[in-house]
Amino acid sequence: MHGTEIRVRRPAAGRKDRDTFISGKNKQNAVKTMIVTDGDGRVLFCSPTKPGSCADITHARRLGLFKLLADGPAVEILADAGYQGLGAQTGGRVITPPHRKFKKDAPDWYEEMYERQRKAHSSRRIRVEHGIAHLKNWRALTRHLGRRGSRRLPVYRARAR
16 A cells, blocks of 8 residues: 655635645645555556645545445555554554654664564665656656546546456
């Protein structure tokens, strides 16, 4: 699971929701979408867009994803750091990178352990990143550059086999 931002044109001057599209992460006008891929990097779900100022975890909560995961089948979802805290709400089904406990003057043993855990999570999650990179490289998301409406971005879902 990964939240990605798609850059859009700036809304017209005087529009009341002009500031909602400004992303705090990239300092640009953007819309955000959440992408879920399987273990092989194939796209299973691409959510409707939200303004760029919406946090990743808030987007997942508004979609009702944590309720679906908590009540659904036992699956393991590897997520990025933007979804920290969702694991506790889904019964441990969402796995995020480790949270940094020491901000300053961390002991050496902690730094080594933290780096090992972060690298292990990153190594397992690389296929998710490759699936998202595939969408971005083929410009499946960026071809909707000028659109800000949530109904204009296509919603991709896995086909039943």
